[in-house]
Amino acid sequence: QLDRGCALPTAARAGLSSVSSQDVPAEKPRAIFHTSESDPAKHTEQHEGRLYNIPLEEVKAVFPHGLPHRFQQQIQTFNEARVMVRKPALEILAYLKGSNFAHPAVRYVIYGERGTGKTMTLCHVVHYCSRQGWLVLHVPDAHLWVKNCKELFQSSYNKDRLDQPLQASVWLKNFKTSNERFLEEIKTQKKYIWGKRESTEEGRPLREVVEQGLARVRSASDAVGVVLRELKQQSHRGSFRLLVAVDGVNALWGRTTLSKEDKSPVSPEELTLVHNLRKMLMNDWNGGAIVTTLSQTGSLFKPSSAYTPQQLLGKEGFDALDPFVPIPVPNYSPREFESCYGYYLERKWLQHEKAHTEDGKAELQFLSGSNPRQLDRLAGPL
């Protein structure tokens, strides 16, 4: 366990304060890795390679379910959330800033090899959008919806499709936490009937739909569908911006491990959640953007060396997502590697004596191949 109140003067790590960290000369070399800009809107190429802090309350509000597991553990250990500003994220932010919201939503696909930081890039973009006041529709991992589902019910809305109440309710809960104020403002435009006795009138806040889904777990998937449809219809009115952030989007067009009661395999279209999400990803609405990530880690039936959009999405997915803006995420550049290493050193995560030397740094760089995930795993036992 790290002791927070250690000898490091807190002036070195500028969290929210805008005090420049040049006060103590001895801290100069370490402070380069951090930047005091905690607003992603102001991140430019100058900040590239540096880590910025997200206050913990914001983390809980914005990312109830988005961050990678290891990063959450790191937040717990270090008691702060530091995200590195990298080029792909800056690229997307630049596009978002300059995009015209009257046009149909542009789709961005973040792809890269395993462990290069695609999910973290997505979270960076999500943080920016939530700071800017957008409505964020964050699906943490679409793979969770196509595998390991214990309960499948036949949808009441459409006989062919299958419901997944558990996943839907979990997602609704997180959606509520992240977008509290929007749920009040947005009103439904149609009347929805959930069952014999429940129905939602026109003009009621969306929050009621969400609560309905949470209360009646059976109809949670339909609630999700309703939410998505409402948001899509209303986003181009211009009252709010909508960001659809999906991680592991290749799950929507692959195969599933689920099977019906008669042991026949289920294709993704037959799942309500997937069907609705696919409609969301079409670019027939405007007033927002769609940012997606490909992920090989959770993908089913795909070789582990596949990482390009074509390989992971398959023909169907590629055609559905075409046209899109591909954003490759590479391994750490030397500068980024140095800042990550410096951060670990500063937080006293690397305890081994040799890790503090130049040779140790070179060794870490060689062994991890500048891959963020490998570096993280390597630095763990040290």
Next chain:
Amino acid sequence: TLKLICTTTAVQRKNVGASGPEKYTEAFIKKQIEEFNLGKRHLANMMGEDPETFTQEDIDRAIAYLFPSGLFDRQARPLMKHPTEVFPEQRKIQWGEDGRPFHFLFYTGKQSYYSLMHETYEKFLNVQKHQDQLIAQDLPLQKEKRNLAGSRWLTKIELEEMLLEKVSDDDYSRFIQLLQKLVALPCADIEEKYIQKFSKEVPLQLQKVVIEPLQHDERGVAFSTGEGKRKTARATAVVYDNGTGKITVNGIDMLHYFPVLQDREQLLFPFQFLDRIGKHDMVCTVSGGGRSAQAGAIRLASAKALRSFVTEKEVEFMRQAGLLTVDPRVKERKKPGQEGPRRKFTWKKR
């Protein structure tokens, strides 16, 4: 002409030294030689070569071609050599028809050994006499030291082969001491020829491994190649200078080809030892073996390639660190009657 009875006892008493239980008479050996020559000509005919100029090497090649054998032991394979090489030398019978031995030292038991000692001592006395003569004439003694560093005395086994009789350890050491005394005398060059019969040249271990110089490719970057192997894996590595520490194996990045940390550590070792982690690029090809064997093979290949970039002292350090030695461990053979190389079958009491 003594009666047969006496000759038989004499025959039984003879000792056949340094030869097998069978006896080869001279006539037998002669017949073998004739047969060998005939066979040689037939073989030459069969192979379509000229019978007159058919050497022993040609014979060996022909036999290896006509009788291919997969046996590991070279001496177990089919062989066709001159009978003098095949049949070991044997002592001819040492006495005549009347039972009287030829040699005067026959009854000592070790006739050739004692005759040899006798001869050597004679030479020794000769040299001493010569020395006294030179001193008497006040001539300077020649002091040319024989080069003892590159030569060695005959071993006991070689001496036995030369004398065709057993030599005990004591006798052998006495003989060597006498030779050394002889050589120590200043005027021993007179008997140089005699001494040379008992000494052998030792090939000096000057097999210094030649370190190849650096080659340069089109862009002007220096590079060098190395080969390595481990178990069944064979690897070739090309190490380029002025690099960033990128490594490509069979066209795939090292991080993808070796997902296991242990293999990557093996690759890292030569560079880390020489403190050149981020300075070289490497492109290697590897085949055979498993994951660990391939990593070990590439490590050896890269260490060999790095020799060209590095001073001799560091090469010596690398050698002592074991980076340049081929790992001799291979899979041990399974033996019959056992389940594996060492594991025996489960022992059941009944």
